Amino acid sequence: MSDDEPDLELLALLRQHLRGKQTTSEEPETGVLEGAEYVYNNAIDCALDMRSCKNAAIAIYEQMQLKSYSPATWATHELHPKTKDEAALAFIFTMDLLNFSFWSEKSDADRFAIFYKDKRWTGYWSLVAALQRALEEGIPITDSHFWQDQEECTLDTLKRVFRSCTDEEMPLLEERLSCLREAGTVLYEKYQCSLANLIKAADGSAAALVNLLARDFDCFRDEHRYEGRRKPIRVLKRAQIFVADVWACFEGEGYGEFRDIDKITMFADYRIPQILNSLGCLGFSPLLDATVRDKKDIPSGSNWEMQLRGCSIWCVELIRREIKRQHPESKINAILMDFFLYDLIKEMEAAGQETIPHHRTRSIWY
Numbered sequence: 001m002s003d004d005e006p007d008l009e010l011l012a013l014l015r016q017h018l019r020g021k022q023t024t025s026e027e028p029e030t031g032v033l034e035g036a037e038y039v040y041n042n043a044i045d046c047a048l049d050m051r052s053c054k055n056a057a058i059a060i061y062e063q064m065q066l067k068s069y070s071p072a073t074w075a076t077h078e079l080h081p082k083t084k085d086e087a088a089l090a091f092i093f094t095m096d097l098l099n100f101s102f103w104s105e106k107s108d109a110d111r112f113a114i115f116y117k118d119k120r121w122t123g124y125w126s127l128v129a130a131l132q133r134a135l136e137e138g139i140p141i142t143d144s145h146f147w148q149d150q151e152e153c154t155l156d157t158l159k160r161v162f163r164s165c166t167d168e169e170m171p172l173l174e175e176r177l178s179c180l181r182e183a184g185t186v187l188y189e190k191y192q193c194s195l196a197n198l199i200k201a202a203d204g205s206a207a208a209l210v211n212l213l214a215r216d217f218d219c220f221r222d223e224h225r226y227e228g229r230r231k232p233i234r235v236l237k238r239a240q241i242f243v244a245d246v247w248a249c250f251e252g253e254g255y256g257e258f259r260d261i262d263k264i265t266m267f268a269d270y271r272i273p274q275i276l277n278s279l280g281c282l283g284f285s286p287l288l289d290a291t292v293r294d295k296k297d298i299p300s301g302s303n304w305e306m307q308l309r310g311c312s313i314w315c316v317e318l319i320r321r322e323i324k325r326q327h328p329e330s331k332i333n334a335i336l337m338d339f340f341l342y343d344l345i346k347e348m349e350a351a352g353q354e355t356i357p358h359h360r361t362r363s364i365w366y
C-alpha cells in the first residue's frame with residue numbers, strides 16, 4: 001500500500017470507536033425541541049408569523065407579570081391538591097396518566113360533565129373533579145395497587161368514578177383503564193410500587209424523568225413517525241406535563257426539584273394550537289383551516305396533526321426566546337407560558353370569544 005493511500009482498516013476502527021463514544025455532556029435531553037424544529041422546517045400547512053410572535057411575546061410577558069404567574073399559581077386552582085406530599089404526587093401521576101381527550105361535539109348542556117362541590121366541571125377540570133370525588137367516596141383511585149386489582153378496579157369502577165351528570169360518558173374509558181393497569185404493572189415491576197423511586201431514578205433531572213416515562217410506560221410514549229424521517233418525532237406531552245405539574249405543585253422543591261426544568265417544552269394538546277392561531281402566531285393553509293373550522297376529524301399521527309403539534313411547540317419556543325431577549329432577568333419558562341396560554345383560551349371559551357375551534361383528534365396522547 002502506498003503512503004498516500006488511507007489505511008481503511010484503521011479508519012474503520014476509528015469510526016467504530018467514535019460511534020461507541022459517549023457524548024461529552026452527561027446531561028440528558030428529551031429531543032422534543034429538536035423534533036419540533038424539524039417538523040416546523042418541513043411543514044407546509046402550518047406557518048409561524050414572526051411579527052405576531054414578537055407582539056405576542058410583549059403581551060404574554062405583560063399579562064403573566066400582571067397575574068404574577070409562578071409555580072405557586074398551580075395550587076391556587078380550586079381542585080388541585082394543596083399539600084406537598086406523597087398523596088399529591090400520587091394524585092398528579094394518576095391525573096397525568098388520564099389527562100387526555102375530554103372534548104365533546106355535544107352542546108354545553110349535554111356534554112360529559114362531573115358534578116362536584118356544587119359545580120359542573122367539564123374538560124380537563126372534569127378529570128380533576130372526578131378523581132377528587134372518588135377519593136372522597138373511598139375509592140383509592142390514585143393507588144397503583146388498586147389499578148392492578150382486576151376484581152376491584154374494573155371498567156364499571158371507572159364508569160362510577162367518571163359518572164357524568166349528563167347522558168354522555170367520558171370518552172375513551174377503556175383506554176383510560178388500560179393506562180392505569182399498565183402503569184400499575186410497570187411501577188410494581190420497576191419501581192417497587194413507589195412513585196418516590198420513579199422520581200429518585202431521574203436524579204434531579206426533568207429531562208431524565210421524561211425519558212424514563214417514555215422508556216418504561218407505553219402509555220407515556222407519545223412519539224410518532226413524520227415525513228419518512230428515520231427517528232420518530234418525540235412530543236411526550238403527558239410525560240412533560242407530569243414533570244411540570246410536580247414541579248409546580250411542589251414549587252421547585254422536594255419531589256419538584258429539577259436542575260433542568262427549563263428543558264421542558266410547551267405541552268402539545270388541542271388548546272394551545274387554538275390560542276396560537278387566535279393570536280395570529282400560528283397560521284393554517286386554507287384546507288387545514290377549513291378542516292379545523294368544520295370540526296372534521298384529524299387522525300392521530302397524521303401529517304396535519306404532527307404539523308399542528310410540532311409547529312405549536314416551536315412557536316412557543318420562539319416566543320419564549322423573544323421574552324428572554326427582551327427581559328433577560330425573567331424566570332418565565334415554557335411551562336408557565338403554557339399554563340398561561342391554556343388559562344387564556346379557557347377564559348376566551350367561557351366568554352364565547354373563541355375565533356376558531358380547537359382541532360379534533362381523538363387519542364390518548366392529549
Ligand SMILES: Nc1nc2c(c(CN[C@H]3C=C[C@H](O)[C@@H]3O)cn2[C@@H]2O[C@H](COP(=O)(O)O)[C@@H](O)[C@H]2O)c(=O)[nH]1
Nearest residue numbers: 099100101102103123124267269270271338339342366
Ligand atoms: N398545554 C396545556 N394543556 C393542558 C393544560 C391543562 C390544565 N392545566 C392547568 C394547570 C395549570 C394551568 O394553570 C391550568 O389551569 C389541561 N391541558 C390539556 O388541554 C386539554 C383539555 O382542554 P379542555 O377539554 O378545554 O379542558 C387536554 O389535552 C389536557 O391535557 C395546560 O395547562 N397546558
